[in-house]
Amino acid sequence: MAATAFDALAQASFASSASIVAVNSPSSQPAAAIDRLSDKYTISNTSPSVSTLQANADPFLKIQDAAAASKDLTAVLAASDVLLPAIPHLFKIAAQRSAVVVHVEAKERDASNAGNSSSSKGGVVPSNADLMAVRQTGFAIFTSDNAQTAFDLALVSQAAAVRTSTPFLNVVNGAAQQKVVLDHQKVAPALISEQDLQAHRERQTAVSEISLSSLYLNTKDSAAGPSATAASTEEIYTKVEELLAVLQEQTGRSYRPIEYHGPAHPKTVFVSLAIGSSAVEHAVEHHHHKSIGLVKVHLYRPWSERHFLEALPVSVERVIVYEQAPAAHTAWTPLFLDVSASFHATEGVWKGQVPKIVSARYRGSGASITENDIESALASDKPTFAINPNYVAHAVSHASPLQDSDIDTPYVQMLNQVFQGRLNIENGVKTDSVWGSAQQSPEFGYGSLVTKVASRARFAELVSKTVQDSSIKISEPLRKALTQWHLNRSDSKLAKRHGDEAIALLEAAGKEALVGSLTEILAQSSQFAKPSHWLIGADSWAFDIANSGVHHVISSDADINLLILDTEPYTARAQNPENRKKDIGLYAMNYGSVYVASVAVYSSYSQVLHALIEADQYQGPSIVLAYLPRPEGENVSPITVLKETKLAIDTGYWPLYRWNPKLEEKGEEPFHLDSERIKLDLQQFLERENHLSLIIQQNPSLARTLTQSIESEAQARDAALKKKAKDDFAKLMGGLGGPPVLILFGSDGSNGESLAKRLVKGAKLRNLSARYSAMDDVSIEDLTMEKHVIFVVSTAGQGEFPVNAREFWKSLSATTELGVSETKFAVFGLGDSHYWPREEDAIFYNRPSKELHAKLIELGATPLTDLGLGDDQDADSYETAWAAWEPLLWESLGCKPLEGVVEEPKKSADDGMKVASNYLRGTIAEGLLDDTTGQLRAEADTKLTKFHGIYQQDDRDLREERKKQGLEKAFSFMVRVRVPGGVATPAQWLAMDSISDVTANGTLKLTTRQAFQFHGVLKRNLKKNIQLVNKALLDTLAACGDVNRNIMCNPNPHQSDLHKQVNDFANNLSAHLLPKTSAYREIWLDQKLVKGEAVVDHEPIYGATYLPRKFKIVVAVPPNNDVDVFAHDLGYIAITNKDGSLAGFNVTVGGGMGMTHGNKKTFPRLGDLIGFCTPEQAIETGEKVMTVQRDFGDRMNRKHARMKYTIEDRGIEWFKAELQSRLSFQLQEARPFKFLDNADRYGWTQGQDKLWHYCCYIENGRVKDTPAEPHKTGLREIAKIHQGEFRLTPNQHLIIAKVKESEKARIQEMLEQYKLDKLNYSGAMLNSMACVAFPTCALAMAESERYLPSLVEKFESTLEELGMRDDAVTIRMTGCPNGCARPYVAEIAFVGKAFGAYNVYLGGGHHGERLNKLYKEALTEAEIVAELTPMFRRWASERLDGEHFGDFVIRVGIVKATLSGKTFHDLS
């Protein structure tokens, strides 16, 4: 009768199965095929149960469970597109040895279909792709080319499944109707007997007694598991051949598992799966006279090399492996590999010459292939060619070949560093042959790797036989070394150790003494070392996971490592979320026996290291998925790559993890999550494998951020809390009369919000109810329900809305209609009319407020008042305009001027906060316990924590993306460690190194003020961080805040005694000025000094309001002014006696760097020299200077609160008199001194005491590991052996101090090893310094630390060309005008004005003795280079002898000299 193949399969299923499951999917309805069977139960020998499952309901989970429970034959009818999601279950069905036969209709499918596991951006996934994807699941696989064969093999596979307890896939192209002889009633009983079924049930019972987890796939390693008893390839072949013989006997229809068609002595043979063989079979018949044959593969899995070779005529000279394959970048297709491996893996079976093997591909089902196609295929001399002309164009569309520029990636550098001589990258990085298209396949190199692995195994066997052979004369030590080596040959270290011993003994024995195999062993001695084998490839491997050779390699069980680079940027991928190429990690984890890691070098160097080492140690295949985004465009900066990496990780798109299945065997958790958020598919995998709950159990705080769904709950909670707060507030206000007022603010700083709060207070005084929020926290529709809305909005960047108002404005500006005719509004803007002084930029001034005001009018809302424009340039800043605007606002709301009510006098909000804080406690302790958020919610706490050395920050690289996702900002904390004088012991260095790894972002920042800084400390790690710092006998108290900060001191490696004296003084002064509050120990160290609530603190120097602003002290030792003594509130300049001992200190007061762009009321200032004091008087001097500032500093305006303004306003003479009145001694006249520079001295220097000191160059003070410069590791290793000190320099570098002569060579060796000896930088680079800025500093307007080196590099070639490469030029950069890197005393300074734009200042003194002057504003990189390059040329040709750049630009009139802070802004 005529039937489709699928109908025939349905018939066969009824013939011998106990149950039948039809899996319906969008592409196929097998249940309908069952329904079409009119005589289904009459033809059945078994009366099977029939059920239908839907493809989207994880049907194979149910099938797996049902098959295990029933122990009888289950037949499944399904289309091939359901196989991929079923992979985990297929593994388990195979492991539990169920008699399941899945009859599969091969379907091409549309990759863009939602819900399926598509492999590319639309397009067609060929029918065989799904089959290839499951070829290693442990199922045996039959393929057929017509309905009759499918029917016959269905009966055979069902019988074979029972007889071997092995599940089968029986695959066929199913659509066309064909004539089929349905003689199952006769055949089926002859194939399966009741005894066969009984034997199968017994095997099943044995299997089910072993837990499923032990079954999980790692078949070759678990000898005790049932897999040890799984049917072997030979067993399956034997049974299948027996059954085919029965079939032939019953029906006359004859098949072989692998069969040959064609002449007896062909020269060319096609090899094809039966499923695609029709066209070529036809062609073979046609070409018969030309000696062409076909090997048709029915039984594809298990693959039997022997049977294949036996089927292949020995006369063959060329084998064409003919396969359906979807992508051109998959160089070698699965069958090709099987065929190729057969000739190498099976010694003695193949009797002929190894033929030339080529790969031919076709597209689609192959039905459209013509004889001409085959003719041209035969004529092709290429190793890989496409049969369909259209094929290549189709395939290349989503190929993403690895580029040359990827080859020398940081990952390859790391591999080289970690494995050094042991490293073997088989696909030959940096060789010409590697990166052509064919060699991008993982299989390239795989063959030779397998050969190398086998060759070492044979060597091991040779060694083993030799030591056991008593006829060979062998010394006892050599026997022991060889035995030990053999035992430990898989352990790289021990293999090397015992191998080296054996080689030494073999060589010592002399050639003449070595006999037989010992000579061979010596000849092959390179085999002793255990190589680390790697294949490196691109993400294109992961596109067609079904067909790429990745799983061929990982399923091989060979000890081989794959490093797969993924170069697609997050921002590009986010546009194509359905792309599933990242599934390669999950796919490999499903194999169970593969080590898998997902890493990103721009996120965590140490995690990459861990993964590489673990992969190498893992006995079996390993995959390391390595992220290295390559954004589009030329000259992409490292910052862009860094940001892409961070986004990918923070969103969970590229989770960092390590999966080591061997740990599970030891009872340990195999999955280690190294980042916080994961994608849903990974979450599902972990949930299914019961790992998610374990991970959360081990680290409960992860639960909130781990997954999107969990995150949503937290957001909901967060939203509920916010709502409650709003409701409470509304309730409170409910008691008030008058029209309700909604106050909305948009502001990147705090001014907008504090004005909004002032309005709320004002409303309350006027009996109005009012509430306020950020503009983005309301929707524009809310405006339609409000009667009175008041906006306070500041100006960001180039006239943009602030971050917390952007979404609101986006919606509002796009709206043309909004029901606000009943709404009245008022807008007050905050801006700076001189911020962008160019005429054409005047439009930026207060643009947001102007646009908002106009738009609201356009929409029909009614203004209550004119637009208010606050200007930083006004006499009282924005307060000037506010004072005029606010009364008009109240009046417009119908409020009469307040009578009898005195508005609260202006007072320092921060002083109130300090007093209320109970000596710096606030509610910090409570805030730390709130695990619903990553921040400290209370604003006061974020200020108070500064006194404890802690800044709350958020990652600004992630702000926009997280906002889009509705997440709170990526909050973390910066923790600054106080290191008076910048001196730490090696033990303290080790502690800081470890703390940065355990609680922070893995890097350590050496600051411009000789402190350690940790970045990226999460709230949950904050307390631990501080406790560990204290454990190392350092602390963070007063590292920030309105107190005296870390005291800096010249690290002075030359004058040993003097350094000790000045450093001791710095320490003593620091201790003297330390706040005395017990809050620090109470909150962070759990040391409550007084029981109960009765804690009474006292601040003898500071009082309860501490200082008006921060206070900075430094100690300089001439002739080096590295601390920039004039740039700080208080400076000490060490004066020595003739014998070099400390005579005392000159004292400077009133220096400071911070200012606001364009605001002439703020300016940097250099300190005034006011006298001299003896060492004994120095502490008292410090205390009294500070108390003058405490008592007279401006507490109302923080922008005017530094001591420089106190002195500037009252005069230096007043200050001296006030100070003198407080001192118990008379300050002396300042003594002479001379500074020569403010730089560090790099390299080795020797002190008076003959000890050595090495100053390393640490780029911008960031101690980190990079593949090229593993500085952090190097310093850690040095700290482990170093017995002297580590001295942090004021320029953010590091001195390894007090090295004994006897240790110098060893330290030098380590410096070289870890690239810390690199000092051949240009003078400009060596004298450059940048603040942190992005991504953590909230005030940054532009990049700094991450950008300065690349900018300086742009000048280096010019300086080199001018012969001035080594000339020192002080260059400093900051991300905002606050001046943390002391830019205003630099010869060249770049101060961030907006993203990518810097104000350029020139003419600072070479040793910090003169302020610089604004040269040009808001220059881009190109403009900076264009401006400075000719200036350098001029300096080279016109400079006076030894003239520094800063002096030169003043002499030739490029800028005017700045002679005082007050004239800093004067340009003429």
Ligand code: SF4
């Ligand atoms: S100078 Fe500005 S941007 Fe740089 S770290 Fe200081 S406050 Fe942040």
